[in-house]
Amino acid sequence: DTGVSQDPRHKITKRGQNVTFRCDPISEHNRLYWYRQTLGQGPEFLTYFQNEAQLEKSRLLSDRFSAERPKGSFSTLEIQRTEQGDSAMYLCASSLERKLSAGNQPQHFGDGTRLSIL
Amino acid sequence: AQTVTQSQPEMSVQEAETVTLSCTYDTSESDYYLFWYKQPPSRQMILVIRQEAYKQQNATENRFSVNFQKAAKSFSLKISDSQLGDAAMYFCAYRGTSYGKLTFGQGTILTVHP
Numbered sequence: 001d002t003g004v005s006q007d008p009r010h011k012i013t014k015r016g017q018n019v020t021f022r023c024d025p026i027s028e029h030n031r032l033y034w035y036r037q038t039l040g041q042g043p044e045f046l047t048y049f050q051n052e053a054q055l056e057k058s059r060l061l062s063d064r065f066s067a068e069r070p071k072g073s074f075s076t077l078e079i080q081r082t083e084q085g086d087s088a089m090y091l092c093a094s095s096l097e098r099k100l101s102a103g104n105q106p107q108h109f110g111d112g113t114r115l116s117i118l
Numbered sequence: 119a120q121t122v123t124q125s126q127p128e129m130s131v132q133e134a135e136t137v138t139l140s141c142t143y144d145t146s147e148s149d150y151y152l153f154w155y156k157q158p159p160s161r162q163m164i165l166v167i168r169q170e171a172y173k174q175q176n177a178t179e180n181r182f183s184v185n186f187q188k189a190a191k192s193f194s195l196k197i198s199d200s201q202l203g204d205a206a207m208y209f210c211a212y213r214g215t216s217y218g219k220l221t222f223g224q225g226t227i228l229t230v231h232p
Contacts, residue, residue, distance in 0.1 A: 003162075004162075031218055033218065033219065033220075035220075040225070041224060041225070042122075042209050042211075042222030042223055042224050042225050043163075043209075043220070043222050044222070045219040045220065045221070048218050048219060050218075055217075055218065056217060056218070056219065058219075091163070095218075097218070104151045104168055104170055106153065106165040106168060107165075107220060108165075109155075109162050109163040109164070110162060111161070111162045112162070
């Protein structure tokens with residue numbers, strides 16, 4: 001169990017640029033989640049996948065945000081035309097759920113990608 | 119929509135003492151799950167303890183225990199014999215049974231004094 005891996009750890013970019021983050025979940029975990037956390041706040045849900053299917057998207061996820069999980073393995077989160085308000089820590093988590101409805105399985109979090117918009 | 123409230127932005131405790139962190143939540147569901155996560159500075163979030171709403175017995179994990187009051191929608195975390203390594207931001211989180219996302223509270227910063 002190598003844990004949830006996120007890349008890069010830090011990303012600094014200019015406003016208006018596109019950025020892409022990658023998340024590798026724990027092997028065999030079928031669910032993958034993206035959250036956004038601003039300084040001093042709790043994480044806010046963005047979206048999640050069951051295998052390769054994107055099952056839910058938050059209203060926080062504007063049209064500039066897109067997430068994919070091809071083949072149900074790693075996932076990417078892309079932000080187009082970044083804005084100052086996108087500066088945050090982007091957290092990825094994974095879990096193994098044995099049924100479609102939610103269970104009590106814990107979500108295992110990665111170290112996050114810290115995005116800074118200049 | 120479900121909401122989670124942690125009314126204590128900061129708490130402090132002396133090493134070896136006991137501290138209780140508060141959490142309340144709002145939901146119309148009868149079955150759900152509650153979690154406490156710990157996030158040390160610049161480190162990843164890890165699960166501390168979890169509770170199923172249908173279980174009346176309070177969950178316990180070594181020095182960590184919860185006081186789950188379903189009618190009051192309260193879910194507090196008690197840390198006994200506090201250690202320096204317990205210093206972190208603690209988040210209370212709610213999860214319904216019909217979806218996968220966690221809804222987090224604002225967090226409580228715990229400081230442990232030697």
